[in-house]
Structure formats: structure tokens, C-alpha cells
Amino acid sequence: MQRDLVFKALADPTRRLMLDELSERKEQTLYELTARLIMRHEIAISRQALAKHIDVLEQAGLVSSEKRGKYRMLVFNDEPLRSVVNRWLK
Amino acid sequence: MQRDLVFKALADPTRRLMLDELSERKEQTLYELTARLIMRHEIAISRQALAKHIDVLEQAGLVSSEKRGKYRMLVFNDEPLRSVVNRWLK
DNA sequence: ACCATACGCAACCAACTAGTTGCATGTCAA
DNA sequence: TTGACATGCAACTAGTTGGTTGCGTATGGT
Numbered sequence: 422m423q424r425d426l427v428f429k430a431l432a433d434p435t436r437r438l439m440l441d442e443l444s445e446r447k448e449q450t451l452y453e454l455t456a457r458l459i460m461r462h463e464i465a466i467s468r469q470a471l472a473k474h475i476d477v478l479e480q481a482g483l484v485s486s487e488k489r490g491k492y493r494m495l496v497f498n499d500e501p502l503r504s505v506v507n508r509w510l511k
Numbered sequence: 512m513q514r515d516l517v518f519k520a521l522a523d524p525t526r527r528l529m530l531d532e533l534s535e536r537k538e539q540t541l542y543e544l545t546a547r548l549i550m551r552h553e554i555a556i557s558r559q560a561l562a563k564h565i566d567v568l569e570q571a572g573l574v575s576s577e578k579r580g581k582y583r584m585l586v587f588n589d590e591p592l593r594s595v596v597n598r599w600l601k
Numbered sequence: 602a603c604c605a606t607a608c609g610c611a612a613c614c615a616a617c618t619a620g621t622t623g624c625a626t627g628t629c630a631a
Numbered sequence: 632t633t634g635a636c637a638t639g640c641a642a643c644t645a646g647t648t649g650g651t652t653g654c655g656t657a658t659g660g661t
Contacts, residue, residue, distance in 0.1 A: 450607085451607080451608075452606090452607060452608085468607090468608080469608095469609090469610095469620070472608075488608095490607090490631075491606070491607050492607065492608085493607080493608070
């Protein structure tokens, strides 16, 4: 969609780590992702900070989310990545 | 090389415009590029600001530069782009 | 009904960033 | 040599960003 939002989203290492996790397990709740990031990658960060990151990723179209009960399900979407680099690669 | 520098470099729309120009005409001086950006794309920005952007792009490995007389020759390099997106695309 | 839990919202803060202006330097042509 | 010109360097500034803390809300199990 909007190139700018995609690149801005990718500029942060924490968000890229989140994409790493989400590209591995395509569907997980925000809670799962948060726990996974803190435990497996030992990053010291609050839940709210990660939620803000998810908002950024969602605005860029890299993640879509859906409220399911009290959980927020997250799904990774690689389409923006493909379309965005085609400008310079051939 | 360093993923972080590449993504940070790509986060700015002006720098992406510079890459557009450089990917079209692979070799041009900083002066040419500056003139081209200001005239053809009508961006209002100083020479010094563009020079700083080039520094960022060069640190990311997306552009290499070489002093040739009083000019600074710029060359576009797409290799970092390829290696950097392979993590999520298959 | 109750309460733990998964999440949303908002205010605040320090650090970074993109931009500017001003001045210095080196190169080339006349 | 002199001067125009392409570039480099440094200080400063406004705006953005990633993070925090504190509190509110809705959902689901017991």
C-alpha cells in the first residue's frame, strides 16, 4: 500500500524481530507473541510498547489482527514486502 | 551487511527518491544528483541535507562514493537490498 | 457475582533525526 | 594567482519516535 509506512515499520529492530516470530508461526495472539519475545529473545520491553509496535506493523499492512474474545489474534502478511522492493530489484 | 543500517536508510522518503535516481543512472556526481532531485522532483531541500542523506546511504552499503577531482562520484549498489528481504520472503 | 487476565488509551519523557545556517577547504579554469 | 564552484564540517533546532507509567475496560473461568 503506502511505501512510507512499510519502510518506517521495518526501520525498528524490535519490529523486525516481531516479524521474524510472526513469519514462523503465522497466527498467534498478542499475548503469546509478547511472552515469546521476552522469553526466547530476552528483550526487556513492556507489553504496551509491543502493542504500539503491532499498531505500526498493522498500519503498514504487514500484520493483520482480529479480536477473538479477550485475545487479539495476529497474522503475518508478506505481500507489502514483495511489492515494496520491486522498485530497485529486477 | 548490517541490516539495521539498511532499514534505517530506507526509512526516509527523500533517501528512497535518491535511490530511485541512482538506480536509473548508476553513476553520477553528488552535484548532478542534487540538481536532478531539486529540478525534476521539485523537492525543497538544501545541498547539505542531501549530502547527509548520502552519508547514511553509504554507511548502509546502498551507495558507494569516490572522490574524483572536485566531484564526488556516486554508485548505486542493490546487493544489500536483496540480502535483507530474504529473511521473510521465500 | 467475582476476580484474574488480556488488552486499550493517554500523558509524559529522553533520545534521535532531518533539516537549517554559517564557514572552511580543495580543485580547476582563465 | 585568483576566483568560481563542488564539497566538507560543525553547531543548532523543531519534530518524531520508542519507551515508560498509570488507569480503564471487557472477557471468561470458578
